[in-house]
Amino acid sequence: MARTVQGVVSMAVGEPVTMENIVIPDPGPGEAVVAIQACGVCHTDLHYREGGISNDYPFFLGHEAAGVVDAVGPGVTEVAPGDFVILNWRAVCGQCRSCLKGRPNICFSTHNAAQKMTLEDGTELSAALGIGAFAEATLVAAGQCTKVNPEASPEVAGLLGCGVMAGIGAAINTGGVGRGDSVAVFGCGGVGDGSIVGSKLAGATTIIGVDIDDRKLEWAQEFGATHTINSRSEDPVAKIKELTGGNGADVTIEAIGLPEVYRQAFEARDLAGTVVLVGVPNPTMTIELPFIEVFGRGGALKSSWYGDCLPSRDFPMLIDLYLQGRLDLDRFVSETIGLGDVEEAFHKMERGEVLRSVVVI
Helix, strand or coil: CCCCEEEEECCCCCCCCCEEEEEECCCCEEEEEEEEEEECCCCCCCCHHCCCCCCCCEECCCCCCEEEEEECCCCCCCCCCCCCEEEECCCCCCCHHHHCCCCCCHCCEECCCCCCCCCCCEECCCEHHHHHCCCCCEEEEEHEECCCCCCCHHHHHHCCCCCHHHHHHHHHHHHHCCCCCEEECCCCCHHHHHHHHHHHHHHHCEEEEEECCCHHHHHHHHHCEEEEEECCCCCCHHHHHHHHCCCCEEEEHHHHHCCCHHHHHCCEEEEEEEECCCCCCCCCCCCCCCCHHHHHCCCEEEEECCHCCHCCCCHHHHHHHHHHCCCCCCHHEEEEEEEHHHHHHHHHHHCCCCCEEEECC
């Protein structure tokens, strides 16, 4: 039987979010209802509110979440009621040309629940990244549920559902950071700090954090940056080369999504080095690069979508590292808040006061 829950909705572009009654249908074939325990406030949710994703209002916000499976529909075998799961926004299809080539981490046909959640008057909601988790429960495709060790707290587990995974994956999966490498990370928010953590896990020995905010640079050092650069006061390209024997970094990671910063990342890499774009640009942005430098430097220019992760592989592994004390996810949580505090959390994010606000249900 369909249930009604309280959830956070963006009704129109730029307007403050509101608490609304949301109707959650019973799960159909291949679907699951998950009781949400915690959900991080990610910058992508703010993009939805501001119209930066699409105009399919109203949006049911929240996606960086963990909870317990409450019910499953016909044919679901991946998870069962009572399983502790992290929600992912790329349910792998297993049938597309990428999956059939053994590359499910870049599945071309990821999917969401077929049914729509609605307001009480029947208005269909667009769930953020196909999830919608600022609520007591949500409906997702069963493949969006990744079962992990329930000993992990929901507040930190959910962070792997988006930002932290995107950052760690940008370093390890996309950038291929290895032992002894030098890495420069441009932008030291949640995703950038995830890249710093991932670089440290992979064995990088020089990890350089670049930002314009000294507070964020302090956070970068706490996560493992060996050096920091405030690009308001220093030329980051020149400083990165100075810190890497005049060569540039083996891997540079742009975690902001600005053309001018990408250009810096491009210029700060070593010969045959790798540039990774994990920051999200807006659709109007363009970039111009000297073509001879693209050719002459060699290496690779890559974009990292969701950290090129495979949730079924990466989420359980990272949770195990967390439980072993080898991955400090707790440090990413700046505060825990209630559902009614999401709008203020957006403002704190815009002011750079928090790394992650986490809604606890």
